[in-house]
Amino acid sequence: MLKKVKLFGFDFIQASGFAEVLEEVNHFRSTLDSDKLPLLITPNVDQVVRMNDYPELAPIKQARFILPDGKPLCWVADLKKKSLNRLSGSDFFQAYMNQKAYEGKRVLFIVPNEEVYHYFTQRSIPVSVQIAPQLPKQNLAEHSKALQLADEVLKHEPFDHLVIGLGFPKQEQLAMLIIKKCQEHRLKPPLIMLLGASFEFYAGLKKRAPIWMQRIGMEWFYRMMSEPSRLVKRYAYSNTIFIYLAVKELFAK
Numbered sequence: 001m002l003k004k005v006k007l008f009g010f011d012f013i014q015a016s017g018f019a020e021v022l023e024e025v026n027h028f029r030s031t032l033d034s035d036k037l038p039l040l041i042t043p044n045v046d047q048v049v050r051m052n053d054y055p056e057l058a059p060i061k062q063a064r065f066i067l068p069d070g071k072p073l074c075w076v077a078d079l080k081k082k083s084l085n086r087l088s089g090s091d092f093f094q095a096y097m098n099q100k101a102y103e104g105k106r107v108l109f110i111v112p113n114e115e116v117y118h119y120f121t122q123r124s125i126p127v128s129v130q131i132a133p134q135l136p137k138q139n140l141a142e143h144s145k146a147l148q149l150a151d152e153v154l155k156h157e158p159f160d161h162l163v164i165g166l167g168f169p170k171q172e173q174l175a176m177l178i179i180k181k182c183q184e185h186r187l188k189p190p191l192i193m194l195l196g197a198s199f200e201f202y203a204g205l206k207k208r209a210p211i212w213m214q215r216i217g218m219e220w221f222y223r224m225m226s227e228p229s230r231l232v233k234r235y236a237y238s239n240t241i242f243i244y245l246a247v248k249e250l251f252a253k
Contacts, residue, residue, distance in 0.1 A: 108127065
């Protein structure tokens with residue numbers, strides 16, 4: 001059983017690497033707690049902050065696998081005398097692919113665009129791949145295209161793994177919709193892994209920050225400079241609120 005560290009309301013996995021995580025991912029049905037959702041999520045600073053803007057996503061905190069994807073999260077854990085290593089979603093997906101964790105399983109990738117779709121479909125990887133339609137960031141559970149996508153997922157024979165890379169909060173909302181539909185139809189849900197831009201990083205369509213920037217917790221700065229028009233305002237807000245949340249967490253019992 002994986003060790004956990006409670007931080008910001010999340011039960012983060014405490015592990016030195018991905019071997020233990022992948023072992024339980026491969027056997028998740030036999031290790032799934034009844035009070036946990038069949039989800040693997042990778043919250044970073046931005047997502048920890050923005051979760052408060054989407055109260056309907058509160059159940060996400062009951063995910064079976066929660067990886068700490070953010071060096072500042074580990075710093076706060078250190079200050080609380082708790083050990084936590086960064087386990088980024090992109091590194092997890094790399095390990096997942098390297099170890100061919102998809103073999104022998106029915107796996108579906110829901111990808112953000114045609115470039116990612118063509119990358120995976122042109123390679124002999126035994127997974128199904130589907131391009132997500134354009135989806136809103138609000139009220140996705142009531143959106144016709146999201147409902148149609150969820151229905152299409154459930155039409156197939158049950159998938160073991162469903163990997164969604166659409167970014168926060170679309171992928172979280174879509175995952176909750178799929179889980180809800182599985183419950184309504186009394187179907188076993190797949191393990192749903194929410195991995196943001198991991199598909200694009202793996203395919204080489206987006207560049208990650210240099211390793212040295214990742215190690216000092218500045219990957220967010222690299223991404224912000226790569227997409228300033230989209231991320232400067234968002235990260236300025238998230239980082240400010242995170243400092244407040246971090247202080248609050250440090251003084252919490």
